Amino acid sequence: MRKHACGMRRFKGIGSITAIVCVGAIILGILPAVAAQLQQKNIILATTTSTQDSGLLDVLIPIFEKKTGYFVKTIAVGSGQAMVMGQKGEADVLLVHSPDAEKRFMAEGSGINRMLVMHNDFIVVRHSLDPAGIKGIKSSAAAFKRISDSGALFMSRGDNSGTDAKEKSIWKAAGINPDRQKWYQQTGLGMGQTLNVSAEKKAYTLIDRGTYLALQKNLGFSVRSVLSVMVEGDAMLLNTYHVLEVNPARWQKVNASGAKAFASFMVSRQAQEIIKNFGKARYGSPLFFPDVRNK
Amino acid sequence: MDMIFDGIKQAFFLLFTMDREVMGITLLSLKISGIATFFSMLLGISLGMSVALSRFPGRNLVVSLINTSMGLPPVVVGLFVTIFLWRNGPLGFLEILYTPTAIIIAQTIIAAPIVTGITLSAIQHLPVNLRLQILSLGATRLQMVWILAKEAKLPLLTAVMAGFGGIISEVGASIMVGGNIKGYSRVLTTATVMETGRGNFDIAIALGIILLLLSFTINAILTHIQQGERMR
Known part of the structure; x- marks a missing residue:
């Protein structure tokens, strides 16, 4: 925008005002930057x-x-x-x-x-009902296989985060490619928001225990009662x-x-x-x- | 329902106790969007008047460009500002990515076209004869511009209100170029997004209400000035 406005100089009178404004804006914009540069803090x-x-x-x-x-x-x-x-x-x-x-x-x-x-560790959580019947299964890959077989909704981060990478490696270990499956949805959001979405949509999701505990407390009335741990303790779930x-x-x-x-x-x-x-x-x-x- | 009620209660609690963090965030939002509105006002009004009062080849194209940019998506602006301000980007030497300055720049880019567009149409809607009359009374070109601006004061105020309203409520660009850094570049909108992610819905609702109140207060003041002018 600025560059464009500066190019208007040929319109006399108004043009010169524009030019002054441009210069002023640039100086005001740069000053704090120079100040910031002095401190490599x-x-x-x-x-x-x-x-x-x-x-x-x-x-x-x-x-x-x-x-x-x-x-x-x-x-x-x-x-x-x-x-x-x-x-x-x-x-x-x-x-x-x-x-x-x-x-x-x-x-x-x-x-x-x-x-x-x-x-800490990753856990698989879901709304208290367990349509895929994975509660208590030790192997995360086996649990993922059952989710896939049952076609119960699974909510993925889908954002190349650490949790997402872990989830992909578990799908791989289970020998399943969940992409484009109807029961597999990606939020593309952070962990907290993905947990919220999973709670609302009653989906399984993989989450790190730290965020789960923190949100369980914060969400209180909505999540504590409905989201429970389904799978935990697998060596693969180390985070x-x-x-x-x-x-x-x-x-x-x-x-x-x-x-x-x-x-x-x-x-x-x-x-x-x-x-x-x-x-x-x-x-x-x-x-x-x-x-x-x-x- | 409980949650909404709690949120509203929390908002007034935070407001009345002048919670330090919330006040800091609120003041920073005001400051950043205020400065950005100021710059977009200077740029937008001068550019809008320049285009409104001149004839040149390709003018229609310029006008359509301005009208299109009135709806610049903030995330797109955020993306481009980020790319330009990266340390190793074209403007990286400024070292202003993830600073309030970066948010001001992005918000200025979002608001300036809005102010420009409204200014343009406001000046064009003034009777053509007015210009001739002013000039025939011996005014210089600069004086004419000043009188026209005074004449179009009300729509210009609308332009500023629209620009401010657009950026104080904007989140996409602010989070990308500002980074939502605590006590430094965290503004009302980015804090709301973060608190939602943390499951702190009551604080998120509180921040939302503060944002609304702020926006309402500023607009009420400007409207008061605007309507007051009309009465005279």
């Missing part, structure tokens, strides 16, 4: 929706900021999108839970210093969160020291202690389990 953290929807980052980040003076810009997207941001050098540090994709990310040289931070620094050798603009500081913080005794206790009081059990043994 910003860290862009690309992360999964579960760390934000569960509220964990709201606790951790203020402590980190206070301690180090960095300013963390948390961009909560799916793990897949977070890693694409890392690949393009548009993020400094990632907190994600899609191990296979993370390994590829490391192998191609996009990241450095991948560290295990915490874990691990890693912190990765974006490779600064590849992208000059990456805030390498900030990324390093954040990654070190996430595995520090202080952060691990917070993760261990997060949600205990409010949700009755921890949402995440810290995985770093600090000496």
Whole structure:
């Protein structure tokens, strides 16, 4: 728009006003940018929706900021999108839970210093009725097979997030291609919203326990009574969160020291202690389990 | 039903207790959309008047372009602004992606065509003879523009209201270019989306009500000015 308006200079009088407005707008637009550039204090953290929807980052980040003076810009997207941001050098540090994709990310040289931070597990939940009869089945692949056989509605994230990647690997293990099946729907939304949709449509869905517990509490009257855990405890359902620094050798603009500081913080005794206790009081059990043994 | 009632109760509770976070979000929304409205007003009114008062080849095309852009989808604007502002994008050196400045830019791009379009039609609807009369009284071109703008004050105010209404309620671009960062670029609409995702429907409803109240108050003030002008 601005460029276009600047081109109107030939219309005398009015044109010159336009020109002044253009210049003014550009200067006013650039000033704060220059100011922002002086301080390399910003860290862009690309992360999964579960760390934000569960509220964990709201606790951790203020402590980190206070301690180090960095300013963390948390961009909560799916793990897949977070890693694409890392690949393009548009993020400094990632907190994600899609191990296979993370390994590829490391192998191609996009990241450095991948560290295990915490874990919880995935569970399959649904409205209390269980038309596919999967409640209590230990193997997630077997449960998925039954869902497919029964044609009961399954709600998928469908957004390349860590949960989505896990779900796809379970379908693969079950030897089923759910795409284009009538009983298989994709929301393309975050974990919290997908759980809401599943609750409303009475669909099965795969969810990380952290978000489930947090939302179970928040949704209270609607979800607690109707959404119950169907499948849990399968080794395949382990959900691990890693912190990765974006490779600064590849992208000059990456805030390498900030990324390093954040990654070190996430595995520090202080952060691990917070993760261990997060949600205990409010949700009755921890949402995440810290995985770093600090000496 | 309970939930809706709880939400409304929560909204007034947050409002009356001046909850710090909610107040911060509300003020930031006002500030961002206010600045964006200001810029789109400057750009839109000058561009709209320029086009309304001049004849040049391809003018019809320009007018149709302006009218089309009045309905620019915010997500599309958000997408393009994001691509331009990426660190490694054409304007990456500015380092303003995920800042309030980025939201102001995106919202200006959304609102400016709205203001331009309404200005254009307002000025064109003034009697043609008025221009000749003003010029014949010895006014300079700049003075004529000023008088015409004063003459079209009411529709111009409508233009500003429409622009502001369009961007204060916009979520697609704000979340993409602003990133919904807590205490920094989180505005009413993006906070509503996030709280819905978190299952905090009561807070989401509260934020929605605050947004409505805000929008209503601003429009009421502008309408008061507008209608007051008409009475004189």
